[in-house]
Amino acid sequence: MFCFYRIIIFTVATLLSGAVCQSDNLGIKNGYITITTANFKAQIVRDAQVLASLTPTGSTFDFLPKDLISARAGNGQYHWGDITFRYRRGSSGAWTDGNSATARKAVTSLRAGTGALAASNLAPTLPATVPLNVTREWLDVEGDLGLRFTIENTGNSPVEIGSLGFPAEFNSIFTNRLATDTQRLCSLSDPYLGMDAGYIRANPVRGTGAALVVTPLGDTPLEAYRNLAEPSYAATGYGSQTFEGFYEWQVLSKAWAEKEWAGAKPWNTPSSRTIPPGETLQFGVRFSVAPGGVRDIDSAVRKTGTPVAFGVPGYIIPRGSPSQLFLQADAGVQSMASDPAGSLAVEEVSEASYSITPASTFWGRAKLTVIYADGKTQTIHYHVTKSATDTLSDLGKFLTTEQWYNDTSDPFGRAPSVMSYDYEARSIVTQDPRVWIAGLSDEGGVGAYLAATAKQAIQPDAAEVTKLEAFIDQVLWPTVQTDDFAVKKSIFYYDPSGLPQYSYSSNIDWTSWTSWNEDAAYAIDRAYDYVHVAAAYWSLYRVARAYPSLVKTHDWEWYLNQAYRTVIRGMQNDVGYNRLGLMGETVFGEILTDLTREALTSQASTLTSAMKSRATQWDGEEVPYGSEMAWDSTGQEGVYYWAKYFGLANTATKTVNSVLGYMPTVPHWGWNGNARRYWDNVYGGKLKRIERQIHHYGSGLNALVLLSAFRSDPADTYLLQVGYGGTSGPLSNINEAGFAAASFHSWPDTLKWDGYSGDYGPGFLGLVLGSGTYIVRHEAFGLLAYGGVLSAEGNGAVVNVQTTGPVSRRVFVGPLGVTLTVDAGSVRSFSYEEASGSVSLTLTQLPGAPKAAAAVLWIETNDAAVKYRVSTPSGVTSERLGWRVPLPANGDVVVELRS
Numbered sequence: 001m002f003c004f005y006r007i008i009i010f011t012v013a014t015l016l017s018g019a020v021c022q023s024d025n026l027g028i029k030n031g032y033i034t035i036t037t038a039n040f041k042a043q044i045v046r047d048a049q050v051l052a053s054l055t056p057t058g059s060t061f062d063f064l065p066k067d068l069i070s071a072r073a074g075n076g077q078y079h080w081g082d083i084t085f086r087y088r089r090g091s092s093g094a095w096t097d098g099n100s101a102t103a104r105k106a107v108t109s110l111r112a113g114t115g116a117l118a119a120s121n122l123a124p125t126l127p128a129t130v131p132l133n134v135t136r137e138w139l140d141v142e143g144d145l146g147l148r149f150t151i152e153n154t155g156n157s158p159v160e161i162g163s164l165g166f167p168a169e170f171n172s173i174f175t176n177r178l179a180t181d182t183q184r185l186c187s188l189s190d191p192y193l194g195m196d197a198g199y200i201r202a203n204p205v206r207g208t209g210a211a212l213v214v215t216p217l218g219d220t221p222l223e224a225y226r227n228l229a230e231p232s233y234a235a236t237g238y239g240s241q242t243f244e245g246f247y248e249w250q251v252l253s254k255a256w257a258e259k260e261w262a263g264a265k266p267w268n269t270p271s272s273r274t275i276p277p278g279e280t281l282q283f284g285v286r287f288s289v290a291p292g293g294v295r296d297i298d299s300a301v302r303k304t305g306t307p308v309a310f311g312v313p314g315y316i317i318p319r320g321s322p323s324q325l326f327l328q329a330d331a332g333v334q335s336m337a338s339d340p341a342g343s344l345a346v347e348e349v350s351e352a353s354y355s356i357t358p359a360s361t362f363w364g365r366a367k368l369t370v371i372y373a374d375g376k377t378q379t380i381h382y383h384v385t386k387s388a389t390d391t392l393s394d395l396g397k398f399l400t401t402e403q404w405y406n407d408t409s410d411p412f413g414r415a416p417s418v419m420s421y422d423y424e425a426r427s428i429v430t431q432d433p434r435v436w437i438a439g440l441s442d443e444g445g446v447g448a449y450l451a452a453t454a455k456q457a458i459q460p461d462a463a464e465v466t467k468l469e470a471f472i473d474q475v476l477w478p479t480v481q482t483d484d485f486a487v488k489k490s491i492f493y494y495d496p497s498g499l500p501q502y503s504y505s506s507n508i509d510w511t512s513w514t515s516w517n518e519d520a521a522y523a524i525d526r527a528y529d530y531v532h533v534a535a536a537y538w539s540l541y542r543v544a545r546a547y548p549s550l551v552k553t554h555d556w557e558w559y560l561n562q563a564y565r566t567v568i569r570g571m572q573n574d575v576g577y578n579r580l581g582l583m584g585e586t587v588f589g590e591i592l593t594d595l596t597r598e599a600l601t602s603q604a605s606t607l608t609s610a611m612k613s614r615a616t617q618w619d620g621e622e623v624p625y626g627s628e629m630a631w632d633s634t635g636q637e638g639v640y641y642w643a644k645y646f647g648l649a650n651t652a653t654k655t656v657n658s659v660l661g662y663m664p665t666v667p668h669w670g671w672n673g674n675a676r677r678y679w680d681n682v683y684g685g686k687l688k689r690i691e692r693q694i695h696h697y698g699s700g701l702n703a704l705v706l707l708s709a710f711r712s713d714p715a716d717t718y719l720l721q722v723g724y725g726g727t728s729g730p731l732s733n734i735n736e737a738g739f740a741a742a743s744f745h746s747w748p749d750t751l752k753w754d755g756y757s758g759d760y761g762p763g764f765l766g767l768v769l770g771s772g773t774y775i776v777r778h779e780a781f782g783l784l785a786y787g788g789v790l791s792a793e794g795n796g797a798v799v800n801v802q803t804t805g806p807v808s809r810r811v812f813v814g815p816l817g818v819t820l821t822v823d824a825g826s827v828r829s830f831s832y833e834e835a836s837g838s839v840s841l842t843l844t845q846l847p848g849a850p851k852a853a854a855a856v857l858w859i860e861t862n863d864a865a866v867k868y869r870v871s872t873p874s875g876v877t878s879e880r881l882g883w884r885v886p887l888p889a890n891g892d893v894v895v896e897l898r899s
């Protein structure tokens with residue numbers, strides 16, 4: 001038997017399609033053994049005894065890619081039941097690898113002991129030199145499926161195990177599937193690297209139906225999560241845009257940490273274990289069903305005896321402000337400690353409820369280790385930011401100084417602008433073979449200027465606005481756009497003969513398809529590019545409207561009209577992808593809202609028709625989340641926005657579920673609210689590889705869907721837990737100096753932010769449009785504030801909240817179903833009384849920002865019958881369908897709302 005690797009397939013695949021042979025090292029030709037427990041029906045391959053199929057009882061949904069097993073039966077292709085390890089005799093010297101998948105042989109079937117459904121000895125499929133006798137059992141664990149390994153040291157000297165991993169396979173193979181089949185058949189998984197509280201969660205991609213959790217069976221911490229290398233065959237395309245690839249649950253990781261991962265700071269302390277001669281170690285995992293789906297995952301984990309943590313507002317938290325942590329476990333807490341020491345102060349508020357306050361000077365990753373009285377260890381992973389205000393001002397400053405490109409001799413006309421930046425080289429990216437990164441278009445090239453302009457909408461700065469006006473007047477409008485509002489795909493391009501005076505770097509390979517010439521770069525056919533330009537104009541519209549003295553070159557009407565015309569131009573027939581949901585297009589909704597508020601009725605009606613036509617189309621599609629990629633997590637935002645706007649309830653609900661299908665919540669800042677993205681490093685990052693990206697722009701954008709859905713249904717607190725994690729993501733990308741990276745590399749050999757700013761901007765736009773202070777009544781944990789610090793008086797009759805989030809202009813009071821938004825200044829604090837429904841807002845000028853004469857306050861209620869009016873202060877007038885509240889130059893104004 002022989003098989004072709006991917007690289008060969010690219011040249012011959014079309015000729016051979018389907019004819020590429022694939023080895024059957026697993027022995028699938030000899031069939032399967034079916035094993036059932038109360039909660040599962042499973043199949044293991046008879047020869048290899050690895051898991052081939054896993055279906056919850058009463059369901060037909062298979063969490064494993066059994067339908068592709070013949071394409072995954074070769075050596076080096078991993079399945080549940082495989083084991084990888086590294087060992088050495090004694091306690092020094094080189095490590096030796098053991099791996100049950102490398103050279104498969106049928107294992108030796110053993111008579112299954114008590115509780116075991118199948119058992120085997122792995123000796124035939126491991127190297128003969130391994131001094132360990134490995135036994136594997138598939139177990140019935142209280143109706144769940146268990147997988148347990150017993151490892152015996154059969155030699156006569158101690159053996160140190162420096163790595164031990166269980167490959168984790170799920171049906172996340174989208175290759176060659178129709179979108180409807182992907183949605184029907186596939187699942188996505190993510191880890192919680194929480195040691196004894198660690199687990200893997202998996203759920204159908206569509207976000208509905210039972211979910212699956214894999215928790216420790218016995219003493220089996222989830223210490224590290226290692227990406228597995230597999231051969232990539234055409235039939236599945238391992239490690240591609242349609243198949244991210246698999247990982248393994250690592251119980252022990254020392255051998256990798258000291259070698260391949262030596263440059264990275266691991267999530268958990270790498271460890272090893274030593275087995276004395278004749279002794280054994282046991283490790284295992286347990287598969288359980290969360291029958292209620294994703295919202296039921298914490299409870300399914302808890303039922304296995306595994307501790308569960310719930311952090312509010314999540315795990316990306318500002319220094320100096322308290323956040324909350326709730327723990328649920330079989331045993332009491334014995335100790336809690338932070339790493340670095342002193343980074344987090346912990347105070348017990350009541351039983352199992354803690355206040356976590358990062359030190360006022362700390363910044364960066366902080367790990368909280370909880371030790372329970374029964375000996376279990378749990379790690380909870382935080383990312384501490386500066387205060388929200390400082391984080392935003394750092395970002396604005398960095399973008400408009402370090403990333404400010406002012407070489408007006410540039411033949412591409414890119415100056416002055418806020419350009420892509422390479423933080424590792426400490427320089428602006430003026431050239432990249434992916435021309436758009438240096439060409440001020442595409443997500444990869446707009447990240448910097450989009451973040452800089454969107455920042456002004458929530459925290460304007462006079463000097464920054466002046467620079468951005470120059471950018472708009474001298475680059476964005478005359479060069480990135482054509483004079484009929486079309487948007488180019490890049491204004492940097494590769495044309496050495498046309499531009500002999502320009503020195504293209506000789507260190508760059510310019511032969512790739514991404515090194516467009518002028519014609520290709522100046523094409524105006526990519527609808528995605530229009531969103532960023534419209535968002536930049538809309539942000540400046542907001543500045544011009546609330547802070548008119550800050551703008552010098554145009555008034556608000558010009559900016560709003562530019563935004564509007566750009567959106568409409570993007571909807572014309574010569575622009576591709578405009579019938580798909582576009583990342584960031586929630587800003588189209590903001591533009592429509594502002595046109596309406598400004599009584600620009602004809603523009604509002606044109607925009608409404610254009611959006612309605614798309615929404616109607618989506619409402620008729622089974623999977624309306626198309627993209628320029630084969631599978632994506634970008635279309636949902638627009639589909640949801642307009643489905644909700646036009647009252648297409650089924651599509652709106654389906655879309656929320658779709659987002660929940662790829663956006664998990666776990667007690668780790670990196671995965672909490674981290675919408676699945678895994679290929680955009682190739683298009684916008686410096687380190688180009690396919691890997692689970694942490695807080696790429698999907699987090700901030702998909703959070704818009706969940707936060708909006710939550711505002712409409714404040715009883716569904718899961719939406720807020722995930723959504724707030726997502727909207728906080730873009731804060732973690734901003735480093736101490738103010739540089740914002742495209743995403744964080746999750747592979748354990750790297751664990752760092754990408755060097756490029758790349759496509760950071762759209763996620764930040766999501767934060768601007770969706771973040772705020774959210775108050776919710778949680779079924780288990782009571783009244784909670786996300787993006788604020790809550791206190792109650794009069795036995796809880798009056799609730800006071802101090803805002804701490806990055807967007808202090810949006811407040812959602814869940815128990816009253818009311819959303820309050822101001823366009824200027826800042827809501828310093830607010831209070832409300834649930835019984836009467838009254839709300840009081842304390843407005844102030846934004847700290848460190850220019851002064852606004854007034855703020856317009858908009859009040860939206862979930863119950864249309866509830867109408868609020870402003871009772872104090874005097875001098876409040878109606879404006880733009882809201883209330884105009886004069887702001888004092890110094891000090892606060894208290895606005896009282898009565899329903």
Ligand SMILES: *[C@@H]1O[C@H](CO)[C@@H](O)[C@H](O)[C@H]1NC(C)=O
Pocket residue numbers: 110120121133134135154
């Ligand atoms: C290895 O373990 C099996 C049980 O899986 C046992 O039957 C066998 O005797 C052991 N071999 C050695 C060399 O200890």
Ligand SMILES: *[C@@H]1O[C@H](CO)[C@@H](O)[C@H](O)[C@H]1NC(C)=O
Pocket residue numbers: 406407408
């Ligand atoms: C560009 O900016 C640098 C640094 O701020 C400054 O020294 C230089 O004079 C500027 N050049 C132009 C052409 O404005």
